Ligand SMILES: O=C(O)CCC(=O)C(=O)O
């Protein structure tokens with residue numbers, strides 16, 4: 001009971017900091033052996049992946065995604081209960097379910113400049129400030145220091161107030177070790193730091209967004225049914241094998257998780273999955289609006 005109380009109280013402290021400052025660092029979110037084994041699984045992929053092109057991605061940076069099929073340890077990060085409960089608290093008021101927006105590895109090489117400070121929610125058009133669109137989580141695979149390019153975060157730059165500030169203030173470097181999770185809101189100004197050392201800085205970014213948005217990483221292509229078949233139902237739902245009411249992301253009018261079952265019928269038939277307010281509106285119309 002005491003253990004549960006401790007988890008709950010550290011969750012509420014982290015959530016309070018996330019909402020108040022726009023970011024928080026959850027220490028010991030996962031055992032370091034999970035990060036070590038993920039790092040080892042990704043070694044050959046980092047070695048084979050060319051440097052990025054473009055100012056945003058960084059010319060001395062390597063990135064690749066589809067992490068859930070590159071290492072069995074990646075699911076531990078994506079499904080971390082401590083993180084999911086923070087993300088749910090931020091995003092669930094605006095959606096039925098959250099989804100995975102991205103799971104990408106980022107290696108910043110010596111000599112890389114600091115990244116352009118940005119807000120990740122700008123990937124979507126639409127009004128900003130009334131609610132959050134996403135929560136991002138950086139998981140260091142090497143220690144994060146101010147010298148090697150730890151993510152730089154502008155505290156208080158988030159939400160309606162932060163967005164209207166002319167001066168975002170001074171950035172802090174998210175200094176921490178593998179096992180920690182750096183969480184920040186989609187509206188929080190941030191960017192990778194410059195790497196002034198002679199060793200690469202490695203991390204994973206796991207992002208979650210509102211379930212009705214178009215995700216940054218095309219999850220259905222990264223994890224087609226044959227790949228997602230072995231995922232737990234929770235993981236499969238996060239990568240798109242779940243509908244979002246009303247009927248969003250359906251396959252032949254049904255929940256796309258159907259494609260993960262053994263025998264997918266050839267002819268399926270659509271079934272409504274509406275929000276309760278829509279069901280109520282139609283029930284009410286049945287009684288009041290004359291129909292032919
Ligand atoms: O690598 C980092 O520290 C942050 C990267 C980032 O913010 C991004 O690519 O959107």
Ligand SMILES: [Fe+2]
Nearest residue numbers: 118120190191
């Ligand atoms: Fe970013």
